Amino acid sequence: MKILILVISVIAGICTFTSIPEKFYTTLLIRNSCDRRYNDLADSMSNLLNSGAFSDFTIHVGGEKIRAHRAILAARSEFFSRMLLSGPDVNMNEIIVEEIPSKAVKAMLRFIYSGEIEMYAFKAPAELYVSAYIFKVPFLIKILHNILENSLNLDNAIELFILANKNGDVILEEKILEFMVKNVLYIEKRNDWMDFLKTHPVLANKVVLFLNKKYQ
Secondary structure, rough: EEEEEEEOOOOOOOOOOOOOOOOOOHHHHHHHHOHHHHHHHHHHHHHHHHHHHOOEEEEOOEEEEEEEEEHHHHHOOOHHHHHHHHHOOOOOOEEEEEEOHHHHHHHHHHHHOOOOOOOOHHHHHHHHHHHHHOOOOOOHHHHHHHHHHHHOOOOOOHHHHHHHHOOOOOOHHHHHHHHHHHHHHHHHHHHHHHHHHHHHHHHHHHHHHHHHOOOO
């Protein structure tokens, strides 16, 4: 039996939601009520995940064992597709995930199986974003882009910028840069900006260069 140990560093406590943007709430309601066939399929897939029936793969996270299905993981996640369909890890049947909250992994798996977004996505979007980005779940990443953009404010802009850069997410990084440039007069007066200059000088320089380019 082969076990792949995956160690992932996470920037914790970056972003929380106190309220849910109405347009996302409406989207969730429509998606879960407009098509009975979709609901039936989503329910069946959720039940398959929850029961672990016919499972052939195990995800270890946060002291828990989550039973899953190789075919579904490979079909919905580019990470699992590469790991399970080719290369040296093709016979892996277990993976150990460290430093990602189990809630984030579970929420990601629910989306992989049923296409449903849990409320967790709005309460801790940054955590779910890290999980989705590491495991390469494209459509979930797009959804979380929108959620993170709607949560973007002066208090979390710098932390989200660091997070986007850490994950190599050029699209999200540029959108945060746009926000920072628009609010530069407020951001440069903040204590976290001064700390950012000291701890991440290369990234801070990226902001300055983007600002100069914008107003040339």
